Amino acid sequence: MADAANVADVERADEVGEDGGRIAPLDRRVFAVAGVVFAVLMALSLRYGFHRDELYFLDSARHLQASYVDQPALAPLLARVSLSLFGVSAAGLRLWAALAAAGTVVVGALTAREFGGARRSQLLAAVATGTMPVVLGSGHVANTTPYEVLAWAAIAFVVVRIGRTGDTRWWLAVGALVGIGAEFNHLAAIFGTVLLAAALLGPARRTVADRRLLAGAAIAVLLMLPDLWWQARHGWAMFPMTRALNAEHGGPGNILTWVAGQLGMACLAMAVLWVAGLRFLRRSGRPLWRCLVIAYAVLFVLFAVTTGAQVYYLGGLYVCLLAAGAVALDGWLHSRPDQLRTLAIATTVSATVSAVIVLPVLPPSDVAWTYGISATSGETLGWPQLVGTVRQVWTELPPEQRANAVIFAADYGEAGAINELGRSAGLPTVAGAQNSDWWWGPGNPHATTVVAIAPGPDYAPDYDAYLRRYFGQVRVAATLANPYGVHNIEWGGHVYVCTDPRRPWGEMWPELRNYA
Numbered sequence: 001m002a003d004a005a006n007v008a009d010v011e012r013a014d015e016v017g018e019d020g021g022r023i024a025p026l027d028r029r030v031f032a033v034a035g036v037v038f039a040v041l042m043a044l045s046l047r048y049g050f051h052r053d054e055l056y057f058l059d060s061a062r063h064l065q066a067s068y069v070d071q072p073a074l075a076p077l078l079a080r081v082s083l084s085l086f087g088v089s090a091a092g093l094r095l096w097a098a099l100a101a102a103g104t105v106v107v108g109a110l111t112a113r114e115f116g117g118a119r120r121s122q123l124l125a126a127v128a129t130g131t132m133p134v135v136l137g138s139g140h141v142a143n144t145t146p147y148e149v150l151a152w153a154a155i156a157f158v159v160v161r162i163g164r165t166g167d168t169r170w171w172l173a174v175g176a177l178v179g180i181g182a183e184f185n186h187l188a189a190i191f192g193t194v195l196l197a198a199a200l201l202g203p204a205r206r207t208v209a210d211r212r213l214l215a216g217a218a219i220a221v222l223l224m225l226p227d228l229w230w231q232a233r234h235g236w237a238m239f240p241m242t243r244a245l246n247a248e249h250g251g252p253g254n255i256l257t258w259v260a261g262q263l264g265m266a267c268l269a270m271a272v273l274w275v276a277g278l279r280f281l282r283r284s285g286r287p288l289w290r291c292l293v294i295a296y297a298v299l300f301v302l303f304a305v306t307t308g309a310q311v312y313y314l315g316g317l318y319v320c321l322l323a324a325g326a327v328a329l330d331g332w333l334h335s336r337p338d339q340l341r342t343l344a345i346a347t348t349v350s351a352t353v354s355a356v357i358v359l360p361v362l363p364p365s366d367v368a369w370t371y372g373i374s375a376t377s378g379e380t381l382g383w384p385q386l387v388g389t390v391r392q393v394w395t396e397l398p399p400e401q402r403a404n405a406v407i408f409a410a411d412y413g414e415a416g417a418i419n420e421l422g423r424s425a426g427l428p429t430v431a432g433a434q435n436s437d438w439w440w441g442p443g444n445p446h447a448t449t450v451v452a453i454a455p456g457p458d459y460a461p462d463y464d465a466y467l468r469r470y471f472g473q474v475r476v477a478a479t480l481a482n483p484y485g486v487h488n489i490e491w492g493g494h495v496y497v498c499t500d501p502r503r504p505w506g507e508m509w510p511e512l513r514n515y516a
Helices: 002-013 029-043 052-061 074-086 090-114 119-130 133-140 145-165 168-182 187-201 211-233 238-249 252-264 268-282 287-306 317-328 330-334 337-358 383-396 412-421 463-468 505-512
Strands: 405-409 449-454 471-479 494-501
Touching: 029 090, 029 119, 029 133, 052 074, 052 090, 052 412, 074 090, 090 119, 090 133, 090 145, 090 317, 119 133, 119 268, 119 317, 119 330, 133 145, 133 337, 145 168, 145 187, 145 287, 145 317, 168 187, 168 211, 187 211, 187 287, 252 268, 252 287, 268 287, 268 317, 268 337, 287 317, 317 330, 330 337, 383 405, 383 412, 383 449, 383 471, 383 494, 405 412, 412 449, 449 463, 463 471, 463 494
Parallel strands: 405 449
Antiparallel strands: 449 494, 471 494
16 A cells, blocks of 8 residues: 555656656755765774775776776776875775765655655655665775665666656766666676666557667777777686676575575664565566666566675665655655664664774774674784785895895785885785786796785685795795784785795786786
8 A cells, every 4th residue: 555655646746747857846854864984984084904805996096097807997997096095094084985975865855756755755765875784884994885786776866857858868878877886896787787778678669669779788888998998908807707796606505695695784673674675676567677677687687696695786776676665665664763763773873883893883892792793894804914024024034145036926905015005015016816917927936036915715725835835935924914813804914924935926926817
């Protein structure tokens, strides 16, 4: 009954029909919610340290190119802007992620408005979006995820508008958003492709599929050309990279992880909203809105099978579902003040718990228990200690040995830490084996000593045996740890001094590439 009533409300709101329709004014309190999200993220931006991904993106920013093995160019480009404006600053780098999170909150409210939601529905959608763990967690770490979430939310918002108004000129905006989003993360292109197929193959093609839809698709492809050009010139490196990620995170064993993880995309108390949102869209009577349900179902299955442990891949689409649910349940909630009060209390409690897990709220020494649920905070600890350890090993080498030595990192976080945090300590640029690092070369190809850094045994098992395939002498010079006792990726790893190379270092390099 609530769904039918709210669908009717949508129809009444669209008084002018196909030329645009009348909808409620935007609730200005939405901007207050977005402002709180932004302020919290910036206030916490200097807690702990850089995330391993952020160190990698800063490193990538110093190697600007049209694309990379594991992401397109726009996130490293923003990191380059941060370096120019703020230097090596966590707060400066995270400014863009915090702005993206705040923007996502506003888009959530705007989407509820397009569904015909009144001010209170818009406010509920903004609160639901602003308490999403995926929005808060990604808004603290400046990798591709905060921009991907915003892009998906914005794409869905414009699709909802087209479905409401019938104005197909907006397909050009959808194409631009897909293209820009795909230049942050390839997942936006997958979302756009599934939406395109759903619109062309289903009932929506009779109402909104026209030449503007194809023009929008062409705009998306044009915006992705730099990425495609780079990939073509580098052997389509994204495909072996994707296979490596799927092998690590996908498979039948991770399907349950994926399914359970979807409950954590929104604040747990708000799960009722996105479930109601799916039902609302399915029963809306608007073919294009139903395409969003089809896209959700297709991508849910696709990601469950291929990349199950990466539970956040659908995060941006939940913004739209929460907005739909806010409209669907608006009347029901406000006719039952006790239920609304219960939802508010439950949201406060679950949002607080999730914030403790995904944000650096606790003292660093208390983070260990959250690491198994979300590794984000744990992967921001220990980098200064790692740099100090490597510097000690490096400076203990005799000067004549250092003159023909390189530092080699198995993991991109290690490479980024030395290159960004170790720059002022006089350490040389690292040669890294992982992902795009490998493409930047081995450093001195004639090196006879290699100081190798490797993560802990859970992530780089038997690494000393691996190194002995290439060097006659491998010595453990130091063990990696952090003062907080957090068993993150680096915990228990080692710094090795490798000598007596079995072949020239430059000849070994092609065999050392690692995509993960």
